[in-house]
Amino acid sequence: MSGLKIQDLFVESRKYPLGVDAHKPSFGWSFQETRRRGAGQSAYRIIVTTSVDNLAANVGDMWDSGVIGSARCTHVTYDGKPLRSSCRYYWKVIVWDDAHVQTESTVSWWETGLLRSEDWVGQWIQAPRDADAAATQFRHEFTLESSIVRARAFVCGLGQYELYVNGNRVGDSVLNPGWTNYDKTRLYNVFDVSTKLSHGANAIGILLANGFFHVAGGRYSKFKASFGTPKCIVQLQVEFIDGSKMTIASNGNWKCSPSPIVFSEVYGGEDYDARLEQTGWSRPGFNAVHWLNAFEENDSKAVLKSQSIPPVKVMERFSPVDITETRPGIYVVDFGQNFSGWVNVVVRGKAGEELVLTPSEVIQDGLANQRHSGSPYKWQYTLKGTEKEVWAPRFSYYGFRYVQVEGLVPSRFAGEQNGTGSMLSIEGEMIYPDIDVKGEFQSSDPMMNRVHEIINWSVLSNMKSVFTDCPHREKLGWLEQTHLLGPAVMFNYDVESLLCKVVNDIRDAQLPNGLVPSTAPEYTVFEGTYHHFRDTVAWGIAYILLPWFLNQKYGNHSILSEHYEGMKKYVEYVSDQSDNFIVTGGLGDWYDVGENPPGYAQNTPVELVETAMFYHMVEVLGQVAASLGHSADCNRYEALKQSIYAAFQKAFVHTHPFVIGTDSQTSNAIPLVLGLLSDYQQGHALKHLAADIERTGYRITAGDIGHRFVLLALANHGFSHIIQQMVQQTDEPGYGYQVIHGATTLTEAWGGPKIGNSQNHFMLGHIEEWFYRNVAGIDYYFDKKSEQFHIDVRPEPGSHLGWVRAYHTLRPGTVSIDYKEHWEDQISLKVQIPANTTAVIHIPADSRAQVLERGMPLAETEGLSFIKMEGPYAVVSVGSGEYYFTSVKHEQRRMTSERA
Structure with missing residues (x-):
């Protein structure tokens, strides 16, 4: 064996x-x-x-x-x-x-990185205080007297930077380093530059821009704030063949100069004047006589940490599907796909000619419309007058499908515009982390497949070093989407390190009194009449849920102990702020669908949603405490949980007649899922929820918070057939409406792809979890007792799907399912279970006798144990291996599930 x-x-x-x-x-x-x-x-x-x-x-x-x-x-x-x-x-x-x-x-x-602060011998340097540059170039020359065995560059450039060695850019990652609260944590990157250096003269260069470190405005800006003058620290460590070592470190002897980037703002765009290029600036031998000495700053207020998240890179490229002249001298490029990133252009023309590029998600009256995505924003390139010039922005990205072109003429129209420079080509470049894909879902239903696709385009568009709400207007790390969409995103991508960074960002953002702001890093503070945008439990609960998710889905137990005190502090804050255990402030079910335009919650009491989230986070923190062995805390959180339960029942659950809150979809769904109802009340709430959805023609009215719980409530109680109808219906609001109206990413509002909405948000993508967990039937958790992953396979394809295929890669390996319907009422279910895991598989069947595994009765099959019949399933226990089951299909069977 x-x-x-x-x-x-x-x-x-x-x-x-x-x-x-x-x-x-x-x-x-x-x-x-x-x-x-x-x-x-x-x-x-x-x-x-x-x-x-x-x-x-x-x-x-x-x-x-x-x-x-x-x-x-x-x-x-x-x-x-x-x-x-x-x-x-x-x-x-x-x-x-x-x-x-x-x-x-x-x-x-x-x-290893630089494990102790004293290992850093480099100094923070910046341009002189009276220098005025949108982006600064730094350079330093040095000599290596021996052959090189190994060389590593440790670099942090705030806000964002590129590293050059001997005239060549190092690496292909962009937007380094990851965004943080720069007063507390600064991330450094490590580069292998062994092959970039040579015996003799060498040079190192840094191109440094503002990023989120210095948001000064100038065009559109969500906010204006600054952590100070952009600065960098560099440490190059070289090992030679004779065993000796050498360190080259940034200090006040390094030289600096303005760069050709004459405007650089994370919200406003980027302008580049190629006439200002200084050829060879990062090569040895360059004449830097007019360059200034860098200003050396003693800055030790933040901790330098190695960046452990996957690097952001150009991961997709798009060619135009159409270029049209919408007005004289104005051209619109359509890439056919909404995405986040920038463009790469090849141009030719006279020195001083300008190419102005205005990205947008929608076109109105032949022009780019940025009204609801952040305006004005543009990229501008001034030609230097050589034969061909290639350019792409470096430090400012946008979410867009279209680009309005002015100043130069696209090559296909060049013959009509004599004497004007040409844009020879343009290509869209999508940026997101170089992250491992861990799952895929496909079915026989085109609508489901398309919804899956547009959600993932939105997820990737908003995945950088934080999860942003949108890739244009705000670019902020709103926290509610991380816990509401986290389970869905984890099915598709390996986001452990990124979610760990989010949790660290939350710790850095937490206030001394325990409050967890709704965004992390918290670059802008919502105060006064907007305080509820900052202090809302449905967002702050991410600090409790994300570590628990990381423990359950990746077996990461250390993150619980690392953040336990901060988690406790937040629960204590919310408890102190509550009014007899009722949370009275916050945003509630933001962006629900009602009589008024979406925004503030209008269907469901804010207090109901926020108090339910309070209950949920206390319950989860009790589980964390139990996992860490803090029995006294367990008892305390159990008592607090019961107090919140009683207060919730008194405030929101009415019996004559039976009504929860306002009887909205969210009012019924959230307490159903979170265990805030008795068994009797659950039955009534479920009937009310299902009846409301059917009455509205399977339209969703829940918002940002409530939608996931509507799906969970229905799926957990055997009503996935209602969800299937919700996906298929094509009237507003709903996923189908967005699909048939041409959305290529998930839109901010249920109203879909129309002027007035952001066209690229992923906050309503909760259906993705249902695709994997219910339709394909894959769920799993890390079992602390057995120290193994346990998998639950329970496909619910419903009556209209002919086949479903999906896989997800856990830490030990890949679980996959392939469900098919065949002629003569036969169904087949092929399941692959990875090594070193245990699994329970639910095979659709009315009796044990209907199920065969590779043509053999279950009793005669090696490697599995029949457990029981459970509703319309035969349930078996298995270990690793490939299993091929056949059974009999019944058209009227409704797949049920009792998952929490």
Whole structure:
């Protein structure tokens, strides 16, 4: 019998990472897909060394865990000798399966960052205080006297920067570093520049722009705020073949000069004057006689941390689907897809000619309309007059589908405009993190597939170093979408490190009194009459829920203890602010659908929504406390939870006649899902909810907060057939309305793609969770007791789907389902379960006898155990392997589910 096959190794959930600054990093590994049934890990041994030779000899000179009897394969914490800064460590894992067969991984490694503040010898530098530049260039020359073995550049540039070595840009990531509260945390990036350096003269350059560090305005701006003058710190560490080392660090001897970027604002756009280029500025030998010395600043108020999230890059490119002249000298480029990013242009013309590019989501009267996405915003390029010039913005992106072109003529029209420069080509460049795709959903229903697509275009458009609400007007990290959409996003992408950063951003944003603001990083403060935009439990609850999600879905237990005190502090704040356990302020069910235009909640009492969220976060914090072994806190939160329950019942649940709140969809759905109703009340609330949706023609009226709970309430109680109707209906409001009216991303309001709405928000994409969790039937959690992931497969395709296919990759491996309907009432369900997991599979059937696995009765099938009949399902327990079930279809069967 062959043993387990190890696929990939991870340190801090990354493969071969540079710059890990965790003193006790976590290890994990995945397994290759296997058809072997019941393959599980019974023990592991991790060996960490300073050399490949030691690793081959199993000499753990840094750490040898010994043989640990455990199935855990994620978030195993390093427990060896203290790690040193900027060092490479090698490691491997040896695992034993349940039959005690041993398997050894390949060699992997990670490199540490600068683990202690004293390891930084570079100084913060900035342009002189009287310098006036939208973006500044810094440079420094140095000589290397020996052959290079290894070189790493540690760089933080605030707000955003690009690194150059010997005239070449280093790396292809953009918008570095990630956005944070710069007074508390600043992220640095680590680059391998070994092949960029050479024996002899070398030069290093930094192009530094404003980003969110310095939002000065000048065109459109959501707000104006500044953390100070843009600055950078650089430390280049070089190791030579003879074993010697050298450090090149930023200081006041570095030179600086204004760059060709003459305007750079995160909200307003970017202007570039190519006539101001200084050829060779980042190469050795450049004449910098007119450059000024950088100003050296002693700035130690924030902690420098290595950036652990995936780098943002240009990930998609779009060619125009159409270019039209809408007015004399004005051209509109249509890329056919709304996305976030910028354009890359190739132009030709005379020096001083200008190309003005105005991006927009919609066109009105032949012109770009930015009224509801942030105006004015533009990119502008001034030509230097060479044969061909290639340009793309670097530091300012927008959400758009169209670009209005002025000043130069697109090449297809060039013959009509003699004497005017030409835009030879234009390409849309979409930017988002270079993130691992972890799932896919497809079905026989085109509407479901299209809704899935437009939601994911919106998710990627709003995924940067934070989850933004929109990629144009605000670009802020509104927190409600992270916990409401988090479960859906986790099905599609590996967002563990990004969500960990969000949690850290929340910690940095938390006020001394415990309040968690609704945005993190909190770049603008909502005060006075707008205080409810800052202090709202339905947003702040993200600080409680996100760590719990990370624990449940990734097995990340350390994040609970790391943030437990801050989580407690927020609950105490809300409790103190409540009026006899009723939360009286906040936004409630923002952007619901009613008689008035969307915005403030109009269907459901704000107090009902906010108090229900208060109850939910106390319940989850009690689970966190139990997981951490804080029994006294458990008892305290249980008592608080019961007090909130009683207050909620008294304030919002009425019996003669039975009504919850205002009887809106949200009023019924939220308490149904969160356990705020008795069994008797649940039945009434469910009837009211279903009746309201059917009465309105399967239209949604819930808003930003309530929508997910409407879907969960219906799905959890066997009403997925109603959700299917909601998806299919094409009247306003609804997903189908957006699809048939040409939306290519999810729009802000249910009214869909029309002038007056943002065309690229992902806050209403909750249906994505239902696609995976209910239609495909994939759910899972990390079980702390067994130290394994447990999978629940329960497909609910409904009566109108001929097939459903989906997969999701957990930390140990990939679970997939392939459901099909066949002729003569036959159905098939193919399920792949990854190694080192357990699973329960629900096969649609009216009886155990109807189900066969590869043509054999369940009783005669190896590797599975029949548990029971549960409604319209035969339920079996399995381990890893590939399973192929057949059963009988009944047209009138309604798939039911009882998930919480």
